[in-house]
Amino acid sequence: MQREIEMLDALFEYATEGIIVSDSKGVLRMVNPSAERIFGYSNDELNGKSIEVLLPSRYKDKHVVHRDNYIEKPSPRSMGIGRDLYGKRKDGTEILVEISLSPFTTKDGSFIMSFIVDITERKRNESELRIAHESLKQTSEALSSLNTELEEKVRERTDELAEAIQKLAESKQEVMRALEKEIELNELKSRFITTASHEFRTPLGTILSSASLLLRYELPADKDKRKKHIDRIKSSVNNLTEILNDFLSIEKLEEGIVRVKPQIFDLKQLTKEITEDMQTISKNGQTLAWKFSGNTEILLDPQLMKNALINLISNAIKYSPENKNIDVNIEVSKSKVAIEIIDQGIGIPSEDKLHVFERFYRAKNCGNVQGTGLGLNIVKKYIELMNGKISFKSEFGIGTTFFVDIPLS
Numbered sequence: 001m002q003r004e005i006e007m008l009d010a011l012f013e014y015a016t017e018g019i020i021v022s023d024s025k026g027v028l029r030m031v032n033p034s035a036e037r038i039f040g041y042s043n044d045e046l047n048g049k050s051i052e053v054l055l056p057s058r059y060k061d062k063h064v065v066h067r068d069n070y071i072e073k074p075s076p077r078s079m080g081i082g083r084d085l086y087g088k089r090k091d092g093t094e095i096l097v098e099i100s101l102s103p104f105t106t107k108d109g110s111f112i113m114s115f116i117v118d119i120t121e122r123k124r125n126e127s128e129l130r131i132a133h134e135s136l137k138q139t140s141e142a143l144s145s146l147n148t149e150l151e152e153k154v155r156e157r158t159d160e161l162a163e164a165i166q167k168l169a170e171s172k173q174e175v176m177r178a179l180e181k182e183i184e185l186n187e188l189k190s191r192f193i194t195t196a197s198h199e200f201r202t203p204l205g206t207i208l209s210s211a212s213l214l215l216r217y218e219l220p221a222d223k224d225k226r227k228k229h230i231d232r233i234k235s236s237v238n239n240l241t242e243i244l245n246d247f248l249s250i251e252k253l254e255e256g257i258v259r260v261k262p263q264i265f266d267l268k269q270l271t272k273e274i275t276e277d278m279q280t281i282s283k284n285g286q287t288l289a290w291k292f293s294g295n296t297e298i299l300l301d302p303q304l305m306k307n308a309l310i311n312l313i314s315n316a317i318k319y320s321p322e323n324k325n326i327d328v329n330i331e332v333s334k335s336k337v338a339i340e341i342i343d344q345g346i347g348i349p350s351e352d353k354l355h356v357f358e359r360f361y362r363a364k365n366c367g368n369v370q371g372t373g374l375g376l377n378i379v380k381k382y383i384e385l386m387n388g389k390i391s392f393k394s395e396f397g398i399g400t401t402f403f404v405d406i407p408l409s
Contacts, residue, residue, distance in 0.1 A: 018116035023109060024071050026051045026064070038097075038118045040090035056088045071110065074103030084123075087116070095120045260301045260385050267305070267332060268296040274306060275328050278313045285323030288313070294332030298408060300386055305406075308382045311375045312341045312402050319366075319400070320345035332408075337388075339404040348394040356392065 018035030079099040275290040327342040352363040360373040388406030
């Protein structure tokens with residue numbers, strides 16, 4: 001029996017694990033040298049102290065509750081499974097520990113034997129290993145990313161090479177298109193000169209003739225004859241002005257000088273004034289009927305709107321006979337401005353409808369009506385600059401209706 005006691009004492013004294021024995025109140029009854037070394041205490045310095053002296057202050061209150069609960073249902077087990085356990089050394093430093101509990105009872109009462117291992121160094125090594133593993137993972141990911149980037153650069157260089165080859169092919173096509181454009185421009189210049197010389201010749205001849213004849217009508221009785229020739233001169237001057245305006249407008253559009261300048265304006269007032277002004281140059285017996293509905297103030301380019309309307313109404317007057325009505329209908333909704341110009345004129349032949357908006361194009365039934373064939377082409381460009389659309393319906397010999405829709409932002 002004495003030999004067994006000596007062996008137990010030796011096991012307690014020389015065990016590499018820290019061993020402490022506490023009673024049911026948490027008072028330390030026995031502490032082996034390894035436990036004293038772990039917590040930084042000397043011989044028997046811990047005996048009689050509360051076990052909470054070995055814990056960081058933030059855990060003390062909770063530990064008392066856990067200890068009391070454990071005493072009620074004691075069983076051999078490890079403490080703090082799945083989480084880190086901290087102990088406090090005599091100097092106040094904290095260490096990480098593993099603790100196993102073994103309850104036992106003697107004639108002196110209930111006791112708990114705690115086996116303690118300082119795992120601070122192990123945890124540090126694990127942390128360093130984890131950091132090294134994470135660093136290795138990041139390096140691997142960086143290498144993978146670099147490889148991906150290199151592959152992407154190879155693809156980009158391949159695409160750039162293909163694009164360069166494509167551009168070479170396109171540049172050849174561009175040269176061909178530029179050549180075609182030059183030929184087209186030369187043709188347009190030729191048509192411009194032909195049209196200008198023809199269109200200017202007639203009104204200039206009329207002006208010269210009427211001016212010469214005016215000299216013959218000096219008597220008061222010749223008043224009506226004088227008025228007739230003065231009206232012919234005015235009409236010819238208006239025709240010349242219209243031709244010049246068309247040529248100037250098409251030049252500005254081609255050079256990109258025309259810009260949209262939206263502003264808030266009174267569309268009702270503008271269209272009313274335009275209709276009234278156009279009535280003064282209408283033919284004998286022609287009536288311009290103006291109708292407006294919806295909001296009066298809108299945000300668009302008033303000058304482009306004015307130019308387009310004047311051109312469309314002027315066409316309706318020119319291509320309609322005397323004593324015929326021309327309707328100008330404007331409707332403004334929340335989303336758009338809708339315009340209709342309705343005449344009872346000569347109409348557009350079916351074979352000409354596809355070419356109406358082409359530059360210098362004139363329908364075969366225009367006859368002696370003055371015009372450059374530029375007006376509708378200019379109107380279409382004005383409408384498109386305001387993101388609008390223009391269309392028409394026409395019946396030969398009965399009349400034409402032009403529709404303009406311009407969105408309101």
